[in-house]
Amino acid sequence: MSDDAQGDQAERKMRFLFALRSKGVTDARTLSAMEAVDRGRFVRGLFADRAYEDMPLPIACGQTISQPSVVGLMTQALQVGARDTVLEIGTGSGYQAAILSQLARRVYSVDRHRRLVREAEALFADLSLSNIVTIAGDGSRGLPDQAPFDRIIVTAAAEDPPGPLLAQLKIGGIMVLPVGQSDTVQSLIRVRRLETGFDYEELRPVRFVPLVEGMAND
Numbered sequence: 001m002s003d004d005a006q007g008d009q010a011e012r013k014m015r016f017l018f019a020l021r022s023k024g025v026t027d028a029r030t031l032s033a034m035e036a037v038d039r040g041r042f043v044r045g046l047f048a049d050r051a052y053e054d055m056p057l058p059i060a061c062g063q064t065i066s067q068p069s070v071v072g073l074m075t076q077a078l079q080v081g082a083r084d085t086v087l088e089i090g091t092g093s094g095y096q097a098a099i100l101s102q103l104a105r106r107v108y109s110v111d112r113h114r115r116l117v118r119e120a121e122a123l124f125a126d127l128s129l130s131n132i133v134t135i136a137g138d139g140s141r142g143l144p145d146q147a148p149f150d151r152i153i154v155t156a157a158a159e160d161p162p163g164p165l166l167a168q169l170k171i172g173g174i175m176v177l178p179v180g181q182s183d184t185v186q187s188l189i190r191v192r193r194l195e196t197g198f199d200y201e202e203l204r205p206v207r208f209v210p211l212v213e214g215m216a217n218d
């Protein structure tokens, strides 16, 4: 790469990280994970040149890759530890899973579109992200065989936290997810599982594609 191209890349990265900080992503581990994962690899086609802007972008199967600042805020709210096993519902482009893979021991990521799972899997192999396990399935049921999880993140909106996911969270575990109807403003919430029940905390308004039950056809 030429000096100019390298300089451009360094400046782009600095602007990307600055935008994250200015939107409230301040956790050092989250920022270094986001610095390590190139969002440009997860956005293809028409919108590839906008990969470093703080906006959601369309991906295959009519889905979206979330806005980087929202990915950052969700990641930091999840408080992932190095020994944690994380379940992600909604693989999409694979970007959020790639960031979690820098922070956790293992990440299970589920999507109802086989094509998205296949493409994300190929990308993870190419990037040598060997601690991500991808699964084509209906994530609203969770992954009973691998449960319980230290952390669960849902990147599609349900009206309420799905019961199977609450049941698959460890005591002391944390789940971060958007809730609310898909055509209105949703709330990002954090759920902690305590010995005695669940503690719910509202974080901020967000907008996500809906969590849809059952497998997709592609």
Ligand code: SAH
Residues within 6 Å of the ligand: 063, 064, 065, 066, 089, 090, 091, 092, 093, 094, 095, 096, 097, 110, 111, 112, 113, 116, 137, 138, 139, 140, 155, 156, 209, 210, 211, 212, 213, 214
């Ligand atoms: N985390 C993704 C963004 C996901 S968009 C990224 O970083 O790019 C939301 C995703 O949730 C879509 O890919 C959609 O197919 C998936 N989804 C919706 N309902 C689902 C369900 N019941 N089970 C699994 N995945 C689901």
